[in-house]
Amino acid sequence: MTHYWFALWGIVFRELFRFVKQKERFLSALVRPLVWLFVFAAGFRAALGIAIIPPYDTYILYEVYITPGLIGMIQLFNGMQSSLSMVYDREMGSMRILLVSPLPRWFLLTSKLLAGVFVSILQVYVFLMIAWFYDIQPPIEGYLWVLPVLILTGLMLGALGLLLSAFIKQLENFAGVMNFVIFPMFFMSSALYPLWKLQESSQVLHLIAKYNPFTQAVEFIRFALYGQLNQEAGLATLLAFVVFLMIAIIGYNPSKGMMKRKGR
Amino acid sequence: MSEQALEVSELNFSYGKKQVLYDLTFQIEKGQCAFLLGPNGAGKSTLFSLITRLYDQDKNNIKLAGFDIKTQPLKALARLGVVFQQTTLDLDLSVKQNLLYHAALQGISPKKAKVLIQQQLEQLDMFERQNEVVRQLNGGHRRRVEIARALMHQPKLLLLDEPTVGLDIASRESIVKHVHQLCEHTGLAVLWATHLMDEVLDKDKIIMIHQGKIRAEGSRDDLMQQTSTELLSEAFFSLTNSRGE
Known part of the structure; x- marks a missing residue:
């Protein structure tokens, strides 16, 4: 059992250390949601009126509405970034050192996921701290409630990235998938506009957004940030995590052949 | 056996x-x-x-x-210890950090790992360089680190x-x-x-x-x-x- 702890610690430590070393990565991870918050949200404040919807019990500013969506965005990008680094690691070879170690592959991949989630949570709290000075101030307990939620949402989005990395052969292909995954997931969700508003414009888009796992993650975060548990969103996030992780593990399993097929 | x-x-x-x-x-x-x-x-x-x-x-x-x-x-x-054809070291980490990471994957405690790292690096005349970032090492030195790493868990x-x-x-x-x-x-x-x-x-x-x-x-x-x-x-x-x- 201690072997597992040492390995988990080693993998998390490596990821954190790499993250701290890559200052540009930290900055860009932070600047992206801040630009959305300071520029996009300010511009759209007047155009998009938000009615009173749970978990909010009063009228809110658009900035307040999109904050959970931007937290989701941080985790979505982080999940994709981790998987991008896995494709890179596989091309560069360091993934081999991980996969050749004497531990079950599911454990190694889950540890790698957890390491990525820790990094994303650090980013989220720094973002929330800056947002606090911008008058986006959820109740204090919300900052605590959101922590376990961020672990699950981070795992789900990381597992999605892991799944993609198992099926992508080269870094070049990855850029395309980023466009086909990140942007549709983000725009067809409740991150920027409530689902009922989307329903007014298009039933199809509303349906897609409703069943988009990213919507569920964002709603899970939104409610937790205001001290409430959105069970439906939580269960959907958990389900999506389990499904994504299982497919990813199959993808990385030598006998199932993703590695084999690639001949890497 | x-x-x-x-x-x-x-x-x-x-x-x-x-x-x-x-x-x-x-x-x-x-x-x-x-x-x-x-x-x-x-x-x-x-x-x-x-x-x-x-x-x-x-x-x-x-x-x-x-x-x-x-x-x-x-x-x-x-x-099994392996040195792959392509270098598999993390270039942004130091020699010691790379070896500690490997030790963790092999289930070796950090305390024991430090002793083993010293042993292996000394045998390959690399102990003095343990705190250097791998990116700064030449090809020969990187290979020696990889061999030390492959042998750490005996x-x-x-x-x-x-x-x-x-x-x-x-x-x-x-x-x-x-x-x-x-x-x-x-x-x-x-x-x-x-x-x-x-x-x-x-x-x-x-x-x-x-x-x-x-x-x-x-x-x-x-x-x-x-x-x-x-x-x-x-x-x-x-x-x-x-x-x-």
């Missing part, structure tokens, strides 16, 4: 319909240094990927220190996939000498894939592989005798028909 560090028996492998390995059978004993020689595309890297379980095989054809790589993969992998078998390619003569000689000493003094078994025949010593075992088949197996002298040649390179060309490739 078996004295065989590696047993490969009737190993076949295909990429889809294209078969790349045919009925490979060979053993490497404890303390033996074996060289896998063969032209590009002979199947050396595929064989390494099978031994390291990066690829899976249908049958139980590979045993590592007595443990089947398919049915007891964790026990088998715990007894494996029974060390796999070396063309570890000296691109290194200067002094670095090559130092690695060749160190690995042979390890075989002799510690009982470590080595499987070393290379194109550079001057790395092979008289007492070493050679496995000549070409187009996925073992063409010859034995010592340098055995192979030269078998092909009526006077140089190992001549024997290689004769067995692989690869002159001018």
